[in-house]
Structure formats: structure tokens, C-alpha cells
Amino acid sequence: MTTTFPSKESITGYITNISNENRKNKFYIKFTMQTENNGQVDGWIFSDITGILATPLGSALTNSMKNHTGLRLWGKLEQNNGLTIFKTQAWSNFQKVNPSFLFQTPTNDLLSIRDALMSAEPCSIRVYIIDIRSPENFDRDGVIHTNTFVLIGDDSGTSYLVVIDLGTNTFSIEKSYDLTQVRRKMFNGVHILTTTINTYISLAMTSVTANISEVTTTLAIDLTDKKNIISTVEEIGTINRSSGCSTCKGVLTDVIGAAALVFCQNCQRHSLKKSINYDISTTLAIKNGQEKIILRASGQILERLLNCVGLTIAADDTEIAMALLSNVNLRFEYTELGQSDSSIVEQNIQGSIVMVNCRKHYAFIKRMDDVQQRDVFARDSSIISKTQIPNFLISDKCTFDMKKSTKKFHMFFVRKFL
Known part of the structure; x- marks a missing residue:
């Protein structure tokens, strides 16, 4: 059961993690607050313009995390089966306070670059910046983002780090930085590191010396990201269609007496129907010789793909599959x-959430069709939800797809080959 509190509710505690600024339809950052009895609140701050971390509220969150000082924030709370979610705007009120409980240091051990490249979990690193490449633009669902390759090092060796939407003056060459919530990623046949939506970058309190004894191997990594191939579509996955609030992705309802408007209950905001984005996505399997490549196509890219075969997104799923x-x-x-x-090998499995780790954002799901099988591991980033910010809750029922290890790529352009 979901309970929504009045918009002037507040939370009090210590900030333990902040992401860098991200953007979808709006600019936003995510943060985590430690509350009384070592509780946790996941928070979201939204803005129509960039620069959230430079606002008074953004600076207050940063100071709280660095100095372990208390904050009280005002905004909107949602309590969903014991998990608290907080949403507010960049211009909202805040107050520095002395909470009635002490800060409890979270587990946030630093890993070396070598260990981070072997870790299957997000981790924190302290690195020395050796070089910063020029950013490369890419389009995701109509929003332009950048990837920047940064050559980093510590006493265990060197690696490339891909930073998504690297801000101006975030890094300086020959300085040391702490990064939270970075992940390894397979790229052109080797493991490198990449930032995530939860990554926070800050100047390190102590400097790092880079071990460059094997830097020649790192420099030899092929950093070419954009690939192209001429092929036919061999397989097509489930076609997903959705529409929702541009801010929270919540369900939109029609407004009585205003046919051109819809209303989001979560955000308490009206929108014009013509401004709503209707998302459509699917996965495609193509072949490059004997290699099978899985592509994800969505939004405007999928619309261009359908245009190549003489269809629009208004076509039904059967027409789309037959044409492709x-x-x-x-x-x-x-x-x-x-x-x-990963790629899908089994679909529409019914399950129940049996264990949740809110701090590391994952859960285990028990299959309802075969309870003797091992519980299935899943991250909250894999949740598709039209009604709320994605998160796992104990005892919730769900439908999920099983996947196996392979490569799936994000497609950014397609055209008919004549």
C-alpha cells in the first residue's frame, strides 16, 4: 500500500551519497539520507535548468555528506511498504540542524582500480587523473548526452573510466579524486570502468600516485565506440509501449472539463496531452557473420526504423514484427x-520478492512456478514501472524475464540499405 503525505512534509538526517547531475526530461540528482535508527531515505531533486549542485540546496547536501552535518529538507514523501521516497525541487526550503541521533558511518570502502575491474558490484575508488579525452555526443530517447574517456591510475595500475555527462571543471589533470558507485563494463573486448546515475565525484583528501608500468597496454585499448553493419533483422523481442509523467513517470489521468489536459497525482501537476511522450521500445537480433548482436531500439530511433519498412508506431505489434x-x-x-x-531467454515469469538490499539497490525473486529453483538476482534499475519510482518491496508480486550473458547494444541510428 502506498501512502502519500502532504507536500510540506520534511525529512531530517545526514546525507550519505549524492549523484552527479543527470537529465532525462528534467535535470535531477539522486541522494541518500541516513535517518534515525540507521534508516534510509532515497531522495530526488528536480529542476528545469542545469546546475542543481550549485544551488543553495545542492551545496547544503554536499556539505552534509562531506562534514556529517544534519539537514532538514521539505518536499513530498511517499511511504511504500516501509520504504521511504522523497521528492523535491532545487529551489525548495532546507535547514541545517543538529539531529537527535549520531551519524553512523556507512560501509563505503575504497577499492583499487585492479579490484574494481574484477568487482561485479558498484564500488568506490580514489584515482589520479592522467588524461581527459574530448567528449563524444550520443542521443538517447531524444536527449543529447556525452561520453568522456578519462585515463585514471592508482598504485595498482591504470584504466580508462567512461564518465557520462562530465561537467565543466569536474576533473583536472594531475589531481586525485574520489568516485562512488562506479561499475566495470566490457568494452571492445576488455573491462573498463564507468560512472552510473548514483556516482558522486569529489576532490580526494589525500593524493594518489599512479603506477604506470603497464600504461602502454591501457593506451592500446580501442576507444572507438560507434559501430555500423548492414544486416537483416533475425529476431525481434517484446514490443513495449508506455506513457507517463515526464518528471516521475507516474500514471496520467484525463482532466474532467479539460479535454486537452492530463494530470499527474504524484507531482500534482497538469500537462498538455500533445506534450506527452509515448515511449515504444524493443530488442532486435542481427548478425555480423557468425556473431549475434542484440540491439535495443526505442523512441525516435525505433520510429525511424519503422519508417524504413513503411510503418509508424501506430501499427499493431504483429504488423511491426512481420515488417521487421x-x-x-x-x-x-x-x-x-x-x-x-544479457539477453532474454525466458519471459513473463511470475515471482515474489523475498529479499531486498535498499543500500545496494538489488533484490532476490522467488519463482512461483518452480520454488525449488535458486532465487533470481535483480537490480532495481531493471524495473519497468508506470506508477512509481522503481524499487523492490518485500512480498511484492512481479512478472520478470530471465536473461543469459551476451552483448546487448544501444542502437542510435538505422536506415534502409538500398
Whole structure:
């Protein structure tokens, strides 16, 4: 059961993590607050313009995390089966306070670059900046983002770090930085590191010396990301269609007496129907010789793909599948940095959440069709929800797809090959 509190509710505690600024339809940052009895609140701060961390509220959150000082924030709370979610705007009120409980240091051990490249979990690192490459633009669902390759080092060796939407003056060459919530990623046949939506970057309190004894191997890594291939579509996955609030992705309802408007209950905000984005996405399997490549196509890219076979997103799923599988030669361009390491092998499995780790954002799901099988591991980033910010809750029922290890790439361009 979900309970929504009045918009002037507040939370009090210590900030333990802040992400760098991200953007979808709005600019936003995520943060985590430690509350009384070592509780946790996941928070979101939204803004129509960039620069959230430079606002008074952003600076207050940063100071709280660095200095372990208390804050009280005002905004909107949602309590969902014991998990608290907080949402507010960049211009909202805040107050520095002395909470009635002490800060409890969270587990946030630093890993070396070598260990981070072997870790399957997000981790924190302290690194020395050796070089920063020029950023490369890519389009995701109509929003332009950047990938920047940064050559980093510590006493265990060197690696490339891909920073998504690197801000101006975030890094300086020959200085040391702390980064939280970074992950390893397979890229052009080797493991490198990449930032995530939860990554926070700050100047390190102590300097790091880079071990460059094997830097020649790192420099030899092929950093070419954009690939292109001429192929036909061999397989097509489930076609997903959704529409929702541009801010929270909540359900939109029609407004009585105003046919051109819809209303989001979560954000308490009206929107014009014509401004709502209707998302459509699917996965495609193509072949490059004997290699099978899984591409994810969504939004405007999928619309362009359908245009190549004479359809629009208004066509039904059967028409789309038949047209894409009609042996039409297409030239695909895709980016490997958008890959995930899985492809669907079993779909629409019914399950129940049996264990949740809120701090590390994962859960285990018990299959309802075969309770003797091992529980299934899943991250909250894999949740598709039309009604709330994605998170796992104990005892919730769900439908999920099983996946196996392979390459899936983010497709950013497609056109008919004549």
C-alpha cells in the first residue's frame, strides 16, 4: 500500500551519497539520507535548468555528506511498504540542524582500480587523473548526452573510466579524486570502468600516485565506440509501449472539463496531452557473420526504423514484427557503451520478492512456478514501472524475464540499405 503525505512534509538526517547531475526530461540528482535508527531515505531533486549542485540546496547536501552535518529538507514523501521516497525541487526550503541521533558511518570502502575491474558490484575508488579525452555526443530517447574517456591510475595500475555527462571543471589533470558507485563494463573486448546515475565525484583528501608500468597496454585499448553493419533483422523481442509523467513517470489521468489536459497525482501537476511522450521500445537480433548482436531500439530511433519498412508506431505489434522480419537490408549504427550483459531467454515469469538490499539497490525473486529453483538476482534499475519510482518491496508480486550473458547494444541510428 502506498501512502502519500502532504507536500510540506520534511525529512531530517545526514546525507550519505549524492549523484552527479543527470537529465532525462528534467535535470535531477539522486541522494541518500541516513535517518534515525540507521534508516534510509532515497531522495530526488528536480529542476528545469542545469546546475542543481550549485544551488543553495545542492551545496547544503554536499556539505552534509562531506562534514556529517544534519539537514532538514521539505518536499513530498511517499511511504511504500516501509520504504521511504522523497521528492523535491532545487529551489525548495532546507535547514541545517543538529539531529537527535549520531551519524553512523556507512560501509563505503575504497577499492583499487585492479579490484574494481574484477568487482561485479558498484564500488568506490580514489584515482589520479592522467588524461581527459574530448567528449563524444550520443542521443538517447531524444536527449543529447556525452561520453568522456578519462585515463585514471592508482598504485595498482591504470584504466580508462567512461564518465557520462562530465561537467565543466569536474576533473583536472594531475589531481586525485574520489568516485562512488562506479561499475566495470566490457568494452571492445576488455573491462573498463564507468560512472552510473548514483556516482558522486569529489576532490580526494589525500593524493594518489599512479603506477604506470603497464600504461602502454591501457593506451592500446580501442576507444572507438560507434559501430555500423548492414544486416537483416533475425529476431525481434517484446514490443513495449508506455506513457507517463515526464518528471516521475507516474500514471496520467484525463482532466474532467479539460479535454486537452492530463494530470499527474504524484507531482500534482497538469500537462498538455500533445506534450506527452509515448515511449515504444524493443530488442532486435542481427548478425555480423557468425556473431549475434542484440540491439535495443526505442523512441525516435525505433520510429525511424519503422519508417524504413513503411510503418509508424501506430501499427499493431504483429504488423511491426512481420515488417521487421521481412528480410529488408538495413544499415545499423550502434554504440557499445550502451550495452548490458544479457539477453532474454525466458519471459513473463511470475515471482515474489523475498529479499531486498535498499543500500545496494538489488533484490532476490522467488519463482512461483518452480520454488525449488535458486532465487533470481535483480537490480532495481531493471524495473519497468508506470506508477512509481522503481524499487523492490518485500512480498511484492512481479512478472520478470530471465536473461543469459551476451552483448546487448544501444542502437542510435538505422536506415534502409538500398
